[in-house]
Amino acid sequence: MDNVLNILKPERLWYFFTEICKVPRPSKKEERIASWLIDFAKKHKLECIKDECGNILIRKNASAGYEKRKTVILQSHMDMVCEKNSGTDHDFDKDPILPRIEGEWVKATGTTLGADDGIGIAVQLAILEADDIAHGPLEALFTMDEETGLTGAFGLKPGLLKGRVLINLDSEDEGQVFIGCAGGKDTLASLPLRTETAPASFSAYKVSITGLKGGHSGDDINKGLGNATKLLNRFLWNESRECGLRISSYDAGNLRNALAREGFAVVAVPSAHAKAFEISAEAFHKDLVGELHVTEPQLKFSITPSSAVSTVWTKELQNSVLNALYACPHGVLAMSREIPNEPAKLC
Numbered sequence: 001m002d003n004v005l006n007i008l009k010p011e012r013l014w015y016f017f018t019e020i021c022k023v024p025r026p027s028k029k030e031e032r033i034a035s036w037l038i039d040f041a042k043k044h045k046l047e048c049i050k051d052e053c054g055n056i057l058i059r060k061n062a063s064a065g066y067e068k069r070k071t072v073i074l075q076s077h078m079d080m081v082c083e084k085n086s087g088t089d090h091d092f093d094k095d096p097i098l099p100r101i102e103g104e105w106v107k108a109t110g111t112t113l114g115a116d117d118g119i120g121i122a123v124q125l126a127i128l129e130a131d132d133i134a135h136g137p138l139e140a141l142f143t144m145d146e147e148t149g150l151t152g153a154f155g156l157k158p159g160l161l162k163g164r165v166l167i168n169l170d171s172e173d174e175g176q177v178f179i180g181c182a183g184g185k186d187t188l189a190s191l192p193l194r195t196e197t198a199p200a201s202f203s204a205y206k207v208s209i210t211g212l213k214g215g216h217s218g219d220d221i222n223k224g225l226g227n228a229t230k231l232l233n234r235f236l237w238n239e240s241r242e243c244g245l246r247i248s249s250y251d252a253g254n255l256r257n258a259l260a261r262e263g264f265a266v267v268a269v270p271s272a273h274a275k276a277f278e279i280s281a282e283a284f285h286k287d288l289v290g291e292l293h294v295t296e297p298q299l300k301f302s303i304t305p306s307s308a309v310s311t312v313w314t315k316e317l318q319n320s321v322l323n324a325l326y327a328c329p330h331g332v333l334a335m336s337r338e339i340p341n342e343p344a345k346l347c
């Protein structure tokens with residue numbers, strides 16, 4: 001019962017995975033798996049380098065006829081997340097992981113399996129060992145301590161790798177290749193809060209947008225969801241022009257990487273325009289429902305009379321904030337014309 005995975009294909013990949021399971025490899029304690037890899041390289045007469053940081057690099061020449069191809073780097077990480085069920089008597093520093101087959105899954109008994117990234121290592125070793133796969137020059141990079149600090153990746157020195165194409169073997173989605181991901185840029189802007197006494201004969205209202213789904217600013221940006229900050233701003237921007245609305249307080253969104261789910265403002269409107277303001281709010285509500293009822297069925301927009309406010313923002317501040325927020329784009333600006341469902345790269 002040494003190799004319970006030996007019924008799985010590709011056979012050599014699962015063979016190596018089983019072997020790796022026997023080598024303890026908690027994060028920051030990769031010495032044993034590193035020596036094991038060095039032994040593997042020696043046994044197969046492959047060039048092997050251990051860098052200052054502890055990363056292992058194994059090189060394999062191109063197969064005949066492929067010498068002129070670009071060097072491809074295959075990369076995985078040596079360490080694994082070590083978690084065990086309560087009551088499991090397992091010492092990750094010395095005990096082997098015990099893989100088993102359960103239905104269509106490979107699992108471990110009582111502990112994490114370490115398929116992250118053991119399966120990546122197994123892929124590299126199976127390719128390094130094979131003599132029936134045609135390939136250009138290969139560099140197999142095994143980094144250390146990915147899980148608790150990306151220490152190996154950060155410690156890589158320029159010049160170690162010859163290749164310029166890298167395939168990372170540490171994905172969670174089978175059958176998919178990632179060619180990029182969302183990038184982020186934070187902009188912090190602050191303006192001094194300048195207020196003045198609220199004008200006489202103004203009526204105060206609380207304006208609320210709630211019920212939006214929110215979501216991740218990268219992962220959910222292509223789903224047509226609403227952004228409470230932008231929607232609220234649109235209303236305030238319009239009404240500051242139409243009805244002479246003045247802002248007393250304004251609070252929308254909370255995390256820089258989350259789509260704003262809620263937004264609130266307390267505003268003052270000249271009492272003479274109060275009726276027009278209420279009608280306009282109703283029309284705005286209808287517009288929002290018309291635009292977003294498919295993606296944001298729980299959206300709520302309301303204005304409710306509020307107790308009188310004593311101060312409002314200066315007109316200059318109000319215009320600066322409303323214009324700045326109006327100018328900020330929300331959502332995907334363009335989609336790739338080559339790859340379906342892929343936001344375009346914009347420069």
Ligand SMILES: [Zn+2]
Nearest residue numbers: 116117146170
């Ligand atoms: Zn991983």
